[in-house]
Amino acid sequence: MRRLPSLIALRFFEETAQHLSFNRAAQSLCVTQGAVSRQIRILEESLGEKLFERDPRGIRLTEAGARLLPCVSAAFDMLERGTHSFSSTKTRRRLVLALPPTFATQWFSARLPLLSAALPDVELSVRTSSVADCHCTIRFGRSALPGACSELIAVERHTLVGAPWLGGEPVEALVRKWPRLHVLHEGERLGLWPDWLESAGLPGGDEDNGIEFSTLEQAIHAARKGAGLAIVDRNMITEELANGSLVPFSDVQVNGPYGYWLDIGREHAQLAHVQAFADWLRQQIMIAE
Numbered sequence: 001m002r003r004l005p006s007l008i009a010l011r012f013f014e015e016t017a018q019h020l021s022f023n024r025a026a027q028s029l030c031v032t033q034g035a036v037s038r039q040i041r042i043l044e045e046s047l048g049e050k051l052f053e054r055d056p057r058g059i060r061l062t063e064a065g066a067r068l069l070p071c072v073s074a075a076f077d078m079l080e081r082g083t084h085s086f087s088s089t090k091t092r093r094r095l096v097l098a099l100p101p102t103f104a105t106q107w108f109s110a111r112l113p114l115l116s117a118a119l120p121d122v123e124l125s126v127r128t129s130s131v132a133d134c135h136c137t138i139r140f141g142r143s144a145l146p147g148a149c150s151e152l153i154a155v156e157r158h159t160l161v162g163a164p165w166l167g168g169e170p171v172e173a174l175v176r177k178w179p180r181l182h183v184l185h186e187g188e189r190l191g192l193w194p195d196w197l198e199s200a201g202l203p204g205g206d207e208d209n210g211i212e213f214s215t216l217e218q219a220i221h222a223a224r225k226g227a228g229l230a231i232v233d234r235n236m237i238t239e240e241l242a243n244g245s246l247v248p249f250s251d252v253q254v255n256g257p258y259g260y261w262l263d264i265g266r267e268h269a270q271l272a273h274v275q276a277f278a279d280w281l282r283q284q285i286m287i288a289e
Helices: 007-019 023-028 031-048 063-089 101-118 171-177 194-202 216-224 238-243 272-288
Strands: 052-055 058-061 093-098 122-129 136-141 148-162 180-185 210-213 229-233 254-265
Touching: 007 031, 007 063, 007 101, 058 063, 058 216, 093 272, 101 122, 101 136, 101 216, 101 238, 101 272, 122 254, 122 272, 136 171, 136 272, 148 171, 148 194, 148 272, 180 194, 180 216, 194 254, 210 216, 216 229, 254 272
Parallel strands: 093 122, 093 136, 180 210, 180 229
Antiparallel strands: 052 058, 136 254, 148 229, 148 254
């Protein structure tokens, strides 16, 4: 059996070494800077060597990192050449996905370049509503779907966020002062605000002080514009938190009870490209955590 470090970590190392910037590597890989840092740390721990040094101008390769880079680049170049002939001659297979609108916009779209690179022979069709010929459905919910292969892929991690200029006061004063942005699910408000306030040890009430939205994406957009405060799943705002258009106003985080489920019809579960997509999705979720 081959004893190799994580190939994901090696790929992240190569990209970081080429840019000499965690931020630019993250942008190129369509992940967060934190995900890049974690993968570099995993690789350094695996090798027992430090690969990057920080200095006032940014980062630079250590002696060990400089020795490793040409080996890693040559290996990935060889893999790319070896697999190109296969991918160029394969028949393209159609993969139809049904995604919740916010998940599609806030999480999935940023990772499309990575999916295209991972499954070059797949012709992708992305829908925001379920259709008869759908291979995979990503669903917002609390439980598995009877009659399908259902897998919980991510649990919501709710935190209090808003536009940066709304801050500057204690959290209790902020939630009294600014409107609360609520998200509807099946016509009813999700219990995001009551659950979070209870966990934060803050009083509830003021239920009429707020604005309702039919999707989380609308609430995120309103929060970015300073319309009020929102309790938002961190999985859906990695880009906003990274660029500072939204900031957390508390360390309190409430997990669940909702999450995102991957549902695959039993008639599609054994298809190779469906399994490949499911593997890619699990990998991306793991990197983002």
